[in-house]
Amino acid sequence: MSTIAATRPLPENRISPVFRFAMLLPGGLVTFFLILFALGLVVFLAFRGNDGSLLGVGLTAENFVTVATDPLYWTVTLRSLVIAGLVTLATVVTAYPVAYYLAFHAGRRRNLLLFLVTLPFWTSYLLRVFAWKIVLAYNGVLNSAFIETGLWKEPTLAFLNTPAAVVVTLAHAYAPFAILPIYVALDTIPKSLLEAASDLGARPFTSFRRVVLPNSMPGVLAAALVVFVPTVGDYVTPAMVGGPASTMIGTLIQSQFGKANDWPFGAALSVCVMLVILCVVLVARGADRRFGSRT
Amino acid sequence: MSVRAGTKSDGRWLALYVLGYLVFLYLPVLLIPLFSFNNSIQAAFPLQGFTLEWYRTLYGNPALSGALANSLVIGVIAAFGATLCGITVSYMDLYGRSPLAATISAIARLPILIPGVIVGISLLILVNLIGLGPSRISIVLGHILVALPTTVVVMRSRFAAIPKTIREAALDLGASDWTTFRRVMLPLSAPAVLSAFMLSFLISFDEFIVVFFLAGTEPTLPLYIWSQLRFPRSLPTVMALGTVILIVSFVIAGTAEILRHRGLGAARRNPA
Numbered sequence: 001m002s003t004i005a006a007t008r009p010l011p012e013n014r015i016s017p018v019f020r021f022a023m024l025l026p027g028g029l030v031t032f033f034l035i036l037f038a039l040g041l042v043v044f045l046a047f048r049g050n051d052g053s054l055l056g057v058g059l060t061a062e063n064f065v066t067v068a069t070d071p072l073y074w075t076v077t078l079r080s081l082v083i084a085g086l087v088t089l090a091t092v093v094t095a096y097p098v099a100y101y102l103a104f105h106a107g108r109r110r111n112l113l114l115f116l117v118t119l120p121f122w123t124s125y126l127l128r129v130f131a132w133k134i135v136l137a138y139n140g141v142l143n144s145a146f147i148e149t150g151l152w153k154e155p156t157l158a159f160l161n162t163p164a165a166v167v168v169t170l171a172h173a174y175a176p177f178a179i180l181p182i183y184v185a186l187d188t189i190p191k192s193l194l195e196a197a198s199d200l201g202a203r204p205f206t207s208f209r210r211v212v213l214p215n216s217m218p219g220v221l222a223a224a225l226v227v228f229v230p231t232v233g234d235y236v237t238p239a240m241v242g243g244p245a246s247t248m249i250g251t252l253i254q255s256q257f258g259k260a261n262d263w264p265f266g267a268a269l270s271v272c273v274m275l276v277i278l279c280v281v282l283v284a285r286g287a288d289r290r291f292g293s294r295t
Numbered sequence: 296m297s298v299r300a301g302t303k304s305d306g307r308w309l310a311l312y313v314l315g316y317l318v319f320l321y322l323p324v325l326l327i328p329l330f331s332f333n334n335s336i337q338a339a340f341p342l343q344g345f346t347l348e349w350y351r352t353l354y355g356n357p358a359l360s361g362a363l364a365n366s367l368v369i370g371v372i373a374a375f376g377a378t379l380c381g382i383t384v385s386y387m388d389l390y391g392r393s394p395l396a397a398t399i400s401a402i403a404r405l406p407i408l409i410p411g412v413i414v415g416i417s418l419l420i421l422v423n424l425i426g427l428g429p430s431r432i433s434i435v436l437g438h439i440l441v442a443l444p445t446t447v448v449v450m451r452s453r454f455a456a457i458p459k460t461i462r463e464a465a466l467d468l469g470a471s472d473w474t475t476f477r478r479v480m481l482p483l484s485a486p487a488v489l490s491a492f493m494l495s496f497l498i499s500f501d502e503f504i505v506v507f508f509l510a511g512t513e514p515t516l517p518l519y520i521w522s523q524l525r526f527p528r529s530l531p532t533v534m535a536l537g538t539v540i541l542i543v544s545f546v547i548a549g550t551a552e553i554l555r556h557r558g559l560g561a562a563r564r565n566p567a
Contacts, residue, residue, distance in 0.1 A: 015390075015391065015392070015472050016471070016472055016473075019471075019472040019473050019476075020387070020391065020393070020472075023383045023386060023387050023391070023476075024383070024387055024391070024395060024396060024399065025383075026376075026379050026380045026383050026384075027380045027383050027384035027387070027399045027400070027403060028395075028399055030376075030380050030403070030439060030440065030443060031384075031399050031402040031403050031405075032399075032402070034418065034421070034436060034439070034440050035402055035403075035405060035406065035440065036402065037421065038417035038418055038420065038421040039409075039413075039417055041417060041420045041421055041424065042413065042416065042417045042420065045420060054420070054423050054424060055420075055424070094316065097309055097312050097313070097316075098312070098313050098316050100309065101306070101309040101310065101312070101313050102313075104306075105305075105306040105309055105310065111556065113313065115549075115552055116317060117316075117317070117320065118552065119545065119548055119549065119552075120320055120321070120324065121548075122494065122497050122498075122501075122544055122547075122548035122551075123324065123501065123541055123544045123545070123548070124501035124503075124517065124537075124540055124541070124544065125501065125502075125503060125504070126501070126503040126517045126520060126521065127324070127327060127501075127520075127537045127540065127541060128323070128324060130327070130520070130524065130533070130537065131323040131324050131326055131327055132323055133524075134326060134327075134330065134338040134530070134534075135323055135326065137338070139337050139338075139339050140338060140339060141326055141330075141338060141339060141340065143339070144337075144339035144340040144341075145340045148340045148341055172319070172320070172323060175319075175320055176320070204305070225408070226407060229407065229408055229409070229410055230410055230411060232410060233410020233411065233412045233413060234410070234411075234412075234504075235412055235504075236503060236504060240524075250410060250412040253412050253413070253416060254412055254416075254507075254508075257416050257419060257508060263416075263420070266416060267416070267420075270412075270413045270416060270417075273410065273413065274409070274413065277408060277409075277410075281408060
């Protein structure tokens with residue numbers, strides 16, 4: 001036996017170095033150069049002073065001191081967290097029944113429905129936000145429809161340029177993100193668990209609360225994360241439907257690299273956002289472990 | 296679902312809810328095509344009558360056709376790059392047996408956890424540092440990054456669905472790594488490769504958040520739309536353009552999804 005093992009090494013062990021190098025090269029370049037190095041540049045720039053040059057001057061924590069001491073940044077960060085939190089809550093709560101239906105009730109329609117809920121994911125984000133602009137505008141769809149049906153006489157300004165408009169628009173734009181992770185988590189719950197619950201006399205609601213819900217929490221957390229991350233840094237939706245009262249942290253970062261032209265400060269804001277996201281990821285990880293991760 | 300026999304009425308209520316959810320998902324987007332045929336500058340009820348005028352304004356617009364050409368070229372090149380990276384990264388992650396390959400695969404999926412605005416500014420700093428500046432090449436780099444998690448996930452699930460024994464048989468019969476990859480594994484994943492290519496093209500074609508920072512003097516289609524949104528008079532034209540883009544997106548995404556599922560289904564039906 002030992003001779004056979006010696007002359008026929010396992011296939012896994014005979015990857016040629018040239019093949020390995022060629023196969024790792026494209027991904028390695030992109031990940032190390034475009035992701036890690038570029039993020040490293042942001043962190044580096046965050047500790048520099050602004051002198052109008054590309055990489056700034058000196059070594060300073062002044063940018064972070066400004067972020068920490070100026071109440072404006074606390075207000076905007078808090079607002080971003082509240083808006084992103086509400087959007088996450090809304091998308092996850094509304095997506096859960098859809099994922100539940102897909103996993104347990106859809107039957108033959110499952111593939112078609114999965115297709116329909118993921119399709120908007122692949123359409124232009126800009127157009128989805130634009131659609132809400134024409135819905136909520138003063139002379140827009142909602143106002144004119146209400147006047148047309150006689151529900152009220154005067155168009156209202158109350159829709160557009162409010163934080164609520166940002167929440168609704170973002171919740172709609174990121175709705176498809178939430179369904180898939182929850183569906184996958186629900187779909188992979190072993191059927192034997194559900195059978196055991198009903199055999200042991202659990203009523204449907206008890207079985208849902210004690211078996212299905214805890215077992216689907218990893219999917220819920222994953223869904224919350226993929227909705228929270230893009231929404232907390234969004235700057236397009238606040239600009240399109242939010243008005244001045246809905247400025248988010250992404251808006252501030254964008255303006256530092258545009259009109260305000262203070263790249264080091266914008267980099268410092270970005271580092272703060274990444275730290276916030278890191279905290280959220282760690283909390284989600286911890287919660288995931290508590291629910292007994294199956295991923 | 297024999298287990299859940301007692302919950303049939305729940306199913307009916309849930310079905311109704313899902314229907315309402317789909318309406319919420321599609322209704323705002325479908326307003327764009329609706330008002331693109333409306334004979335009025337305002338997107339408001341009541342509808343003013345049918346017109347193709349707004350579609351006519353799309354023709355003979357040099358700024359628009361320039362942006363379209365840019366978007367197409369950038370989309371194809373970025374999709375090529377992202378698909379190539381997706382194939383190699385996920386293949387080495389599954390079969391490379393090296394910590395480096397696993398690390399690369401993990402980092403490749405990291406952009407999901409970075410807001411687009413930060414991806415945009417980090418690349419803006421990078422391309423200025425290496426002297427590219429905001430340009431079409433910079434946009435291609437940005438879009439490879441944005442599409443990378445998708446191509447890695449699509450290719451990884453496809454490679455993982457191919458029974459291990461097929462690759463082992465090829466290697467045992469004396470095929471080199473390269474031959475095994477090119478003649479066995481790649482043809483078996485052809486639908487997923489095409490799907491990954493189409494999806495990453497679509498991501499690039501529709502992408503706005505990152506491209507906003509990386510575009511020089513030559514805008515892409517989403518940037519052109521953004522620039523037109525300032526002018527109320529051009530809203531109907533934007534809606535006509537948006538309708539065309541939506542149709543193209545639906546067709547490409549639909550085909551890609553069908554390809555992906557057909558590929559996976561075929562692999563499961565013939566487990567070695």
